[in-house]
Amino acid sequence: MSFFERDYREIITKAVCGKGKKFTEATNTISPSHRPTSILGCWVINHIYNAKKKGDHVEVTGSYDINVWYSYNDNTKTEVVTERVNYCDHVRLSVKDENCISDDLEVVAKAVQQPNCLECKIAAQGQKIVVEVEREFIVDVIGETKLCVKVDPNGCEKDDDYEYDLSSDDFSDIETDFLPSSSSSSSEE
Numbered sequence: 508m509s510f511f512e513r514d515y516r517e518i519i520t521k522a523v524c525g526k527g528k529k530f531t532e533a534t535n536t537i538s539p540s541h542r543p544t545s546i547l548g549c550w551v552i553n554h555i556y557n558a559k560k561k562g563d564h565v566e567v568t569g570s571y572d573i574n575v576w577y578s579y580n581d582n583t584k585t586e587v588v589t590e591r592v593n594y595c596d597h598v599r600l601s602v603k604d605e606n607c608i609s610d611d612l613e614v615v616a617k618a619v620q621q622p623n624c625l626e627c628k629i630a631a632q633g634q635k636i637v638v639e640v641e642r643e644f645i646v647d648v649i650g651e652t653k654l655c656v657k658v659d660p661n662g663c664e665k666d667d668d669y670e671y672d673l674s675s676d677d678f679s680d681i682e683t684d685f686l687p688s689s690s691s692s693s694s695e696e
Contacts, residue, residue: 518654519608525648526602527565530641531594532625537636539588541579548576549627549638558616558646563603565614565646567596571622575636588636598646609651616646 556569570593578585598616620643627638 514658514660516656516658518656519651520654521649522604522652523647524604524607524612524650524652525600527598527600527646528644529596529598530620530643531596532639532641533594535573535590535592535638535640536630537573537575537588537590537638538634539575539577539586539636541586542634543577543579543629543636544582545578546575546627546629546636547578547585549624550574551622551624551640554618554622556616556618558614560612560614560648564600565598565616565648567598567616567644567646569594573624573638573640575627575638577636592640596644598644600648604652606652607650608653611650613649614646615649616644619643619645
């Protein structure tokens with residue numbers, strides 16, 4: 508038996524083999540049914556996404572709805588326009604472990620910044636609405652890798668050195684109101 512076989516073990520386990528992060532600002536143009544006079548509000552809802560590894564990066568595809576509340580007809584009427592936006596973000600892996608031994612990789616993506624409206628304004632031509640949206644993702648690529656661990660020559664020993672003496676003064680500050688009393692009758696009757 509060689510020195511390596513006696514003192515070390517190779518363990519195959521799942522580990523994070525890649526990490527990445529990407530912040531995106533996108534400009535979306537919305538065409539309302541009426542010529543807007545002013546913007547009254549804008550919000551982004553119904554965000555869904557999924558991620559998969561593609562080569563050296565992770566591709567996050569998703570969509571969200573932009574809702575814009577605006578006035579028209581010289582601020583005499585209002586309307587909400589909704590537009591579905593699809594996107595595809597390529598997240599570069601800044602950390603890559605080349606020691607991954609499997610091709611069956613799991614990708615976990617988390618939106619650390621859900622799509623959020625930064626600015627909503629009427630375009631210079633006056634007919635369209637321009638919405639600036641931000642979003643940010645972090646991704647982890649999980650795969651199998653090998654670890655090399657040193658083996659303790661004594662093995663795993665049970666440690667019985669931890670015995671507790673509940674009568675010691677170390678426990679005098681613990682409230683014992685919840686404990687049942689040792690006698691069932693009271694001396695103050």
